[in-house]
Amino acid sequence: MNGTKFVLALLIAAAATFGAARLIDNAYVFFAGYVVLQYIALATAWNILGGYTGYVNFGTAAFFALGAYTTVVLHKLTSLPLPLMMPIGGIVSGIVGLGTGYLTLRLRGAFFSIATLALAVVVQTLITNWDFVGGSRGAYIIRPPQTPLLGIDYIQYLFLLMLGLVVIVLATARAIEGSRLGYGFATIRDDEVAAEASGVPTLRLKLLATTLSGAFMGMVGAPLPYYVTYLDPTSGFSLAYAVNGVAMPLVGGTSSWLGPVIGAILLGTLQQVVTVTISSAVNLLIVGLMLVGFVIVAPNGILGLVGVRGRRAG
Amino acid sequence: MTEEALLTVSGLSKRFGGFVALESIGLTVNDGARVGLIGPNGSGKSTLVNCMCGTLRHEMGSVRFAGHTLDGLSAHERTRLGLARSFQLPRPFNTLSLADNVRIPLLYTVNARHGRTLGARAIGERCAELLHMVGLADKAGRLPRDLTQIEMRKLELARAMATAPRLLIADEAMAGLSHGEVDDILALLIRLNEQGVTVILIEHIMRAVMHFSQRLVVLVAGRKIADGDPADVVRDPDVVRAYLGE
Ligand SMILES: Nc1ncnc2c1ncn2[C@@H]1O[C@H](COP(=O)(O)OP(=O)(O)O)[C@@H](O)[C@H]1O
Numbered sequence: 001m002n003g004t005k006f007v008l009a010l011l012i013a014a015a016a017t018f019g020a021a022r023l024i025d026n027a028y029v030f031f032a033g034y035v036v037l038q039y040i041a042l043a044t045a046w047n048i049l050g051g052y053t054g055y056v057n058f059g060t061a062a063f064f065a066l067g068a069y070t071t072v073v074l075h076k077l078t079s080l081p082l083p084l085m086m087p088i089g090g091i092v093s094g095i096v097g098l099g100t101g102y103l104t105l106r107l108r109g110a111f112f113s114i115a116t117l118a119l120a121v122v123v124q125t126l127i128t129n130w131d132f133v134g135g136s137r138g139a140y141i142i143r144p145p146q147t148p149l150l151g152i153d154y155i156q157y158l159f160l161l162m163l164g165l166v167v168i169v170l171a172t173a174r175a176i177e178g179s180r181l182g183y184g185f186a187t188i189r190d191d192e193v194a195a196e197a198s199g200v201p202t203l204r205l206k207l208l209a210t211t212l213s214g215a216f217m218g219m220v221g222a223p224l225p226y227y228v229t230y231l232d233p234t235s236g237f238s239l240a241y242a243v244n245g246v247a248m249p250l251v252g253g254t255s256s257w258l259g260p261v262i263g264a265i266l267l268g269t270l271q272q273v274v275t276v277t278i279s280s281a282v283n284l285l286i287v288g289l290m291l292v293g294f295v296i297v298a299p300n301g302i303l304g305l306v307g308v309r310g311r312r313a314g
Numbered sequence: 315m316t317e318e319a320l321l322t323v324s325g326l327s328k329r330f331g332g333f334v335a336l337e338s339i340g341l342t343v344n345d346g347a348r349v350g351l352i353g354p355n356g357s358g359k360s361t362l363v364n365c366m367c368g369t370l371r372h373e374m375g376s377v378r379f380a381g382h383t384l385d386g387l388s389a390h391e392r393t394r395l396g397l398a399r400s401f402q403l404p405r406p407f408n409t410l411s412l413a414d415n416v417r418i419p420l421l422y423t424v425n426a427r428h429g430r431t432l433g434a435r436a437i438g439e440r441c442a443e444l445l446h447m448v449g450l451a452d453k454a455g456r457l458p459r460d461l462t463q464i465e466m467r468k469l470e471l472a473r474a475m476a477t478a479p480r481l482l483i484a485d486e487a488m489a490g491l492s493h494g495e496v497d498d499i500l501a502l503l504i505r506l507n508e509q510g511v512t513v514i515l516i517e518h519i520m521r522a523v524m525h526f527s528q529r530l531v532v533l534v535a536g537r538k539i540a541d542g543d544p545a546d547v548v549r550d551p552d553v554v555r556a557y558l559g560e
């Protein structure tokens with residue numbers, strides 16, 4: 001399947017998803033569906049850095065929350081529509097991603113991961129102490145009285161926006177996989193010294209990956225304030241984002257765009273079900289156990305179990 | 315006017331902590347030459363290659379190549395200028411097929427040099443050709459983990475050749491190969507040389523070195539102790555002592 005056909009297929013799948021949700025016509029479907037879509041985009045964004053180049057980012061929450069807090073700032077200062085706030089949140093998180101890449105130039109493996117964890121703590125501390133966005137008390141976001149699209153509820157509007165973002169992120173991820181850039185990322189994951197010796201500008205590619213991955217995470221976070229209508233640092237920087245950001249690609253499989261999608265649908269849905277039937281408190285426990293289980297039993301995730309190899313051979 | 319040599323290393327020194335791995339190495343290699351580089355294990359041959367190619371940073375000295383001063387350039391920039399090397403301990407891209415392993419330099423070196431000169435089809439054909447040259451044609455779709463150590467050395471060589479270099483440094487590419495395989499690789503390197511590629515061969519198999527080299531350089535304990543006509547160099551008392559004293 002070439003790129004255009006793939007995007008077309010994505011759009012059809014997205015339209016079908018929205019159509020099906022409309023048919024069920026239950027606000028809860030949109031509420032829960034939004035979260036699953038958000039995780040698909042977040043896991044795919046994580047995988048661009050973590051899966052393709054092998055740099056494991058534990059700071060997903062920071063990039064995500066920066067997008068969300070950019071929206072809070074824009075909401076207070078401007079009357080920009082949400083679809084415009086999303087790319088701006090993406091730019092902010094993308095810049096932080098670029099900075100993270102620069103600051104961690106010489107860090108590999110666990111050291112890189114620890115640095116991203118530290119980044120999340122630093123960013124959360126800064127936001128918690130920034131009164132303009134509500135500090136530790138948090139900020140209320142009042143949704144506009146009506147959506148720009150006539151006839152649909154606000155939650156449906158948010159669902160639709162996130163669906164659109166999922167299409168963009170997935171199309172990008174798959175385009176990378178099939179391109180020269182995807183090969184370059186793979187060499188960084190496999191052996192940076194050999195990559196350089198083969199002419200791969202590893203530093204530039206790594207910065208591209210941290211920037212792009214961070215930017216997409218920021219875009220995913222941007223609509224959050226309108227979804228929750230009340231945002232505080234504890235929820236914006238929730239451990240759930242960091243854990244799910246890593247767990248979903250690893251459970252699904254990091255070698256191809258499909259892995260994070262499978263992982264996000266599986267774990268995202270499971271968490272929604274558990275939240276309703278048991279309690280949201282056990283969510284992360286379940287995700288953590290699945291993560292540990294997969295890392296031990298199936299390190300290549302579900303894709304590995306069914307025998308899908310990432311890069312096409314030949 | 316004298317033309318500048320293809321490669322000029324001058325006063326190159328490299329330390330690992332307090333250990334002096336290379337001490338003020340000077341070396342010139344003319345365009346089109348076939349140079350053998352020998353020395354006991356641990357004498358600094360691979361370290362010299364790593365410093366020339368930008369894999370390691372050296373403290374003192376400089377390297378000029380094809381009219382460029384390489385100091386400060388990153389390894390990939392040196393590769394793109396035409397300086398290629400194989401790794402003594404093979405470093406394949408483990409998640410990529412063999413064909414994709416040699417595809418990388420085509421994408422990132424050959425096509426980065428003068429615009430994207432090779433299309434997808436030409437790249438595919440070139441991958442097959444390169445693997446064929448080192449006798450790995452039938453394994454194009456396999457992963458490196460399916461290879462023996464010896465096959466991995468051949469892959470190293472193919473990947474280095476894929477960069478279309480002006481200077482190719484083969485770092486013990488023949489260790490462990492059978493008599494016939496050594497001859498095959500030698501023939502391949504000589505053919506490459508006849509096509510205009512300058513080659514530095516680092517090797518322990520003296521038969522191969524003597525057959526290949528038009529000039530022989532000897533490193534011992536981080537110093538260059540001999541450099542000249544191979545027949546003279548192997549009779550040099552210092553060289554004989556270094557090898558017998560090993
Ligand atoms: N990265 C390194 N760190 C510390 N010592 C090293 C490193 N690389 C090589 N050495 C040391 O430098 C010396 C030269 O090694 P090397 O260049 O590999 O020798 P050769 O290739 O001639 O066998 C050896 O004593 C080796 O132990």
Ligand SMILES: [Mg+2]
Pocket residue numbers: 359360361402485
């Ligand atoms: Mg060596």
